Amino acid sequence: MKTYQNAPDWRNLARAARNEWVPHVPLYEHIIGAKVIYEITGNRPYDGMFSPDMAQSRESFQQYWDFWRCMGYDTASMEFAFTGILPGAGALGGHKEGAIQTREDFERYPWEELPDRFFERYAPYIRAFSETAPPGMMAVGGVGNGVFESVQDIVGYMDLCFIREDDPELYAGLFQRMGEAQCAVWKR
Template sequence: KYCKLEDTAIKPKPDFNQLLKVLWRDGQPDYIPFYELFVNLPVMETILGKKLPDRAATVEFYYKAGYDYVPVWPGLEMEKGSLVDRRLGYPIKNREDFNHYSWPEPASITFSEFDAVIPILPEGMKIIGQTGGIFETAQELCGYEGLCYLLADDRKLVREIFERLGLLYEECYCGMAKIKEVGAVVISDDLGFKTQTLISPEDLREFVLPWWKKLAGIIHKEGKPCILHSCGNLSAIMEEIINDVQIDAKHSYEDAILPVTEAKKIYGNRIAILGGFDVNKLCRSTEKEIREYVNLLIDDVGTSGGYALGSGNSIADYVPVENYLIMLDEGWKKRYY
């Protein structure tokens, strides 16, 4: 039974340059690296058998689990509603709310977690910087339904909301990208669900994708790759995401939308493909099935380069720890092709 990292074949020897080869699609790396947007805190604590009180404490987990990086977030306090708790209202419902909203200053963004992680980074590891997305934050300010009404009733206000958020995001991404120990930066912004985007492709092109393009430009200016994590069916806008936003890698794949094996065939000659072990499949499969699917991913998606092994989304707290560790164990055993 796989309960802890010592039960796996993993012998940590991080080398972020191998993940960089994947992200830039710069030939075949020496091995197929691991990639996750993040591993949920309860999963990390269960595996290590102890509490992890802060971001710096997670370094031990990502190192021992065979990753070549640690994901780290900047800090920014904003008053927001909840997308899941409908008892809470949303702070911006109209122009008056917008005018009275207490917008944080860009200078209030903090990078203290980066400062805490940098001194204890193991040799060969880097940080991957990431934060929640501009579209997601607009939803948390207005509510999904409220944002849809505003798109119909007051598009000028929608534009101003995204402009105010954009100033914060530009500062945030400039700060992350300039840190020497940051090896790549993620735009993490869920835009869709199983069958289509959450708002029309035209509205995304008008309000969201231009900001993504600016953030990708900030990342590239520092000579670092831009990873996109975005859930949902993005087929209507993928060409713009690749050609105009100019992402380097895409993460988040669901078999019900576009299996990662198909994504590799369609997009793999232009962007790196990350993860893709469908989370539902990871949760429900037997050990034999998990090992077989890891081998399929490595053989079908990984052998031509531009691929890192991991889940289709993230390691949520409902993912069985044993199943996750089996995926890592098989991935480590087969990583050298």
């Protein structure tokens, strides 16, 4: 694999975002697929990132960082999926029936638990990812899945459309509560 010999400096991307001069135009990708990383490096970092074996997780994160560094990036993109901690999730990606179909479902949903669930699930992996960062590099990302994606994952797109028409207060409440939960994670 041909690698670039730049010294990574995450500040290049931050400066470019502020429209300031940088020594080279920083590369940015929101995400790079597993197949691409495998074809270039022969490694499959995504397979072990969230392993219960933290040594395997750290090794996978190291492979992930190495890919970005060797390809000439100053940063690596990473998201920790909010949908991964939602009780009854799966309507978005798994095409399951949504956990929230009615006002009663909404009232019973454990909204207050979501920030704690996020950190219980991801804190060890966030630490491992951070600790394996090469000198000069930082991550871009954080909490993956926005408010709309997360609401869609616990309601379903079609049902969300019906709720919007049939119960505008419930529709607004879904986005309000999901937004509050995600905001609580960002503030921690």
